Amino acid sequence: MRALPVGRNARAGVQRFFALTAYRLGSALHLWHAGFLQHPHQTQRRNPGKSAQSRQSACAPFMSSCRRAVVVFSMLRKGVASAGFAIRAKRIFLLVPVVANIAATPAPQALLQLADAVRNPQGSFSTDITLSEYRERRLVATSSLVVYSQPAENSGQYNNLIKFTRPVDDAGKLMLRNGIDLWLFDPVSSASIRISPQARLLGQASNGDVMSTVWAKDYAATLTGAATVADGDGAAHRCSVLHLLATRPDVTYQAIDLWLDQDSHAPVRADYRTQEGRLLKTAYFRRFENILGVARPTETVIIDGLNPDWVTVMESAHITARSMPASWFQRSYLGRFAGDAG
Amino acid sequence: MSATARAQTPMPWLPPASSAPDPAPVTSDQMLAGVSAEAWYEHFDVDLGRAGGKGSAGGDDARLVIDYRRIFKLTPWLELHLSDRFDETELIDGPSFSQGSFTAHGAVNSLREAYLAVRLADGASPVFVDAGRINVREGVGSGYNPTDYFKTDAVLSATTFDPGALREDRLGVVAVQAQQIAPWGAWSLTLAPRLAPPVSAVSLDAKAPPLYLGLDRTNGYAAALAKLSPQISQAVSADFLAFAQQGHAMQLGLDLSALLSNALVGNVEISAGRQAFLAGPDSAPQKTAWDARAAANITWTTPQGIDVTIENIFDGDGLTGGQAAAWSRAHTAAARQHYAALVEERSAAQEPLGRVGAFARLGWRDAFQHQGLSLSAFVLADESDGSLLWQASASQSFGHWTAGTNCGAFEGRRVSEFGSNPLRVYFTMHVARSF
Numbered sequence: 001m002r003a004l005p006v007g008r009n010a011r012a013g014v015q016r017f018f019a020l021t022a023y024r025l026g027s028a029l030h031l032w033h034a035g036f037l038q039h040p041h042q043t044q045r046r047n048p049g050k051s052a053q054s055r056q057s058a059c060a061p062f063m064s065s066c067r068r069a070v071v072v073f074s075m076l077r078k079g080v081a082s083a084g085f086a087i088r089a090k091r092i093f094l095l096v097p098v099v100a101n102i103a104a105t106p107a108p109q110a111l112l113q114l115a116d117a118v119r120n121p122q123g124s125f126s127t128d129i130t131l132s133e134y135r136e137r138r139l140v141a142t143s144s145l146v147v148y149s150q151p152a153e154n155s156g157q158y159n160n161l162i163k164f165t166r167p168v169d170d171a172g173k174l175m176l177r178n179g180i181d182l183w184l185f186d187p188v189s190s191a192s193i194r195i196s197p198q199a200r201l202l203g204q205a206s207n208g209d210v211m212s213t214v215w216a217k218d219y220a221a222t223l224t225g226a227a228t229v230a231d232g233d234g235a236a237h238r239c240s241v242l243h244l245l246a247t248r249p250d251v252t253y254q255a256i257d258l259w260l261d262q263d264s265h266a267p268v269r270a271d272y273r274t275q276e277g278r279l280l281k282t283a284y285f286r287r288f289e290n291i292l293g294v295a296r297p298t299e300t301v302i303i304d305g306l307n308p309d310w311v312t313v314m315e316s317a318h319i320t321a322r323s324m325p326a327s328w329f330q331r332s333y334l335g336r337f338a339g340d341a342g
Numbered sequence: 343m344s345a346t347a348r349a350q351t352p353m354p355w356l357p358p359a360s361s362a363p364d365p366a367p368v369t370s371d372q373m374l375a376g377v378s379a380e381a382w383y384e385h386f387d388v389d390l391g392r393a394g395g396k397g398s399a400g401g402d403d404a405r406l407v408i409d410y411r412r413i414f415k416l417t418p419w420l421e422l423h424l425s426d427r428f429d430e431t432e433l434i435d436g437p438s439f440s441q442g443s444f445t446a447h448g449a450v451n452s453l454r455e456a457y458l459a460v461r462l463a464d465g466a467s468p469v470f471v472d473a474g475r476i477n478v479r480e481g482v483g484s485g486y487n488p489t490d491y492f493k494t495d496a497v498l499s500a501t502t503f504d505p506g507a508l509r510e511d512r513l514g515v516v517a518v519q520a521q522q523i524a525p526w527g528a529w530s531l532t533l534a535p536r537l538a539p540p541v542s543a544v545s546l547d548a549k550a551p552p553l554y555l556g557l558d559r560t561n562g563y564a565a566a567l568a569k570l571s572p573q574i575s576q577a578v579s580a581d582f583l584a585f586a587q588q589g590h591a592m593q594l595g596l597d598l599s600a601l602l603s604n605a606l607v608g609n610v611e612i613s614a615g616r617q618a619f620l621a622g623p624d625s626a627p628q629k630t631a632w633d634a635r636a637a638a639n640i641t642w643t644t645p646q647g648i649d650v651t652i653e654n655i656f657d658g659d660g661l662t663g664g665q666a667a668a669w670s671r672a673h674t675a676a677a678r679q680h681y682a683a684l685v686e687e688r689s690a691a692q693e694p695l696g697r698v699g700a701f702a703r704l705g706w707r708d709a710f711q712h713q714g715l716s717l718s719a720f721v722l723a724d725e726s727d728g729s730l731l732w733q734a735s736a737s738q739s740f741g742h743w744t745a746g747t748n749c750g751a752f753e754g755r756r757v758s759e760f761g762s763n764p765l766r767v768y769f770t771m772h773v774a775r776s777f
Contacts (some may be wrong), residue, residue, distance in 0.1 A: 133507045141713035181576040198605040201649035308354040332528035
């Protein structure tokens with residue numbers, strides 16, 4: 001490496017240090033801007049409305065109905081006794097079938113909340129998760145974790161603490177997520193290091209796949225139609241189809257097509273996508289069991305979007321409601337965490 | 343294609359429900375215990391000219407390592423932490439020379455940690471007190487940790503030059519440590535008494551007896567470290583440190599870590615205080631003055647899961663480029679000896695010799711989608727004298743078994759931080775079995 005000229009005194013050295021840091025940071029940002037380090041915000045700027053357009057063609061009739069329904073509700077709320085009552089009354093009459101249709105189905109965001117209630121028990125809970133990875137129908141790797149989830153006080157999301165229990169190399173490692181704050185603790189080094197959401201620690205599964213999340217807090221939903229689809233057990237379900245768009249850049253998936261059973265509102269299938277609509281993974285939910293009073297999926301089969309022969313099965317067991325001290329979810333506590341004993 | 347139409351596409355193959363075998367779970371006891379036996383073969387090329395001789399030669403070592411870590415849960419509020427490493431290294435053939443921890447031959451035992459951890463208060467703000475030998479590690483840097491104040495002279499035996507591994511395989515300091523974790527953050531106070539006279543340069547090089555505790559390395563001076571870790575925000579975290587050591591000026595430290603994007607993490611680590619500046623061969627040693635030591639890095643995780651880290655290193659009291667050049671022009675035996683002592687002292691202290699440096703690392707876990715395959719490489723450069731150290735590593739785990747290899751080299755002029763090391767090239771292979 002080339003020897004660089006150095007200032008005569010410490011002050012010059014400090015200046016040079018920060019200049020070098022700024023230069024290297026600038027280089028990294030340049031790469032980022034050039035597309036090598038892609039950020040969801042940037043892709044949004046590059047393809048403004050592209051995916052929205054393609055969705056719009058499929059959803060246009062329904063969206064139009066929704067808009068009209070909103071107008072109707074707005075009018076009713078503001079008072080029908082105004083001067084334009086006759087005209088409005090005519091519009092109301094014309095839109096009665098639409099309103100009746102909408103009234104039969106909860107609003108998309110409400111549907112999402114119902115789905116969340118199926119996915120996550122109320123309050124704090126823990127879950128044992130086993131991940132099995134298949135390549136060309138052959139089991140190639142397994143790992144297991146315990147996920148401790150606690151509703152966060154302010155955000156409405158979950159704080160998650162993950163304890164790795166298998167394979168042996170990873171046993172005892174901890175991963176903590178509070179919002180966008182993500183930390184990895186390795187008992188060998190006794191050190192906690194901040195990691196980025198893109199850091200991959202679970203094979204093909206994303207960190208977001210195993211952590212408890214509230215979709216309704218991270219996504220804006222639109223209802224795009226209804227369809228009959230098969231769940232992971234092959235059983236057919238009549239489903240409402242939602243399209244979810246992330247409201248924050250740091251979520252695992254920027255867009256989701258979600259099929260929810262029309263009766264139970266349980267998730268049946270999800271297509272996880274990039275902001276441009278590229279398919280990343282497809283998830284099939286299966287093995288519904290009555291857990292804490294609700295039929296919940298205990299297995300999720302995740303299929304790679306590029307290679308359908310890459311399959312991960314995420315199996316949940318021992319979903320248990322429990323109280324946990326808030327200190328468990330602080331980075332300073334990671335070195336003290338001893339599992340269920342506290 | 344609409345979502346409705348997509349739903350009608352044929353379903354791909356799904357594994358039958360619960361078809362995966364359920365391997366024996368790792369018990370809590372297994373998680374708290376880690377015992378491994380390692381067999382190493384090490385090949386090295388030595389520049390004997392750098393070691394005071396002539397010419398160059400190759401050599402081979404065989405090494406056996408027993409690594410033991412265990413946490414005994416004595417009661418719900420009391421734990422005993424033990425961590426020990428025993429190395430037995432035999433020279434198979436080649437020149438015998440002593441140059442730091444990598445080439446120490448014979449039996450070396452490193453009692454890394456042995457302490458009791460007590461939980462004194464529970465609830466929302468638990469309090470813990472630890473007492474014994476504790477490996478107190480600080481810092482968010484990757485190649486250099488200026489706020490890792492207890493690192494000086496702490497490495498007794500090593501099989502790698504990876505700065506991350508050296509932080510793990512070192513002797514802890516004998517201390518009493520109190521920590522409280524509260525909703526607003528955490529604080530800790532570590533008090534380390536003086537238990538032996540400080541280690542001398544001669545002792546650093548001398549062969550340690552098998553049951554050497556190394557108290558002169560870790561507890562040669564009484565010291566205190568205070569740390570405050572407030573909860574600032576989700577995206578930014580900070581640790582504020584104050585370190586006082588007998589016979590040395592107080593040092594103030596800051597460890598800052600921030601999430602810059604979905605794939606970028608940035609860290610800054612700064613330590614400031616009065617230090618004695620290194621000088622050139624013709625200059626009298628400068629008096630102590632305020633000085634800063636720092637490391638700043640960015641880690642980018644690629645979509646494939648490769649971690650790329652680049653780090654700038656600054657050591658305000660290190661040699662400038664001019665001073666390093668002056669040392670390389672000094673040909674007297676006294677100057678060479680003086681320079682060698684400087685290099686060894688800074689190396690043992692894990693402080694850079696030069697004022698400006700750089701570090702870069704690539705790490706790839708489960709490389710090529712292959713579970714258990716880890717690849718990594720790093721370069722540590724002294725930009726003041728143009729020398730560098732690089733190492734590339736690969737390992738593959740098969741359940742309880744792991745096989746791995748390292749290779750690396752010290753590059754640079756004979757009178758430079760890394761070029762002065764007699765080791766020129768090294769290559770190691772090892773097999774480990776964990777129990």
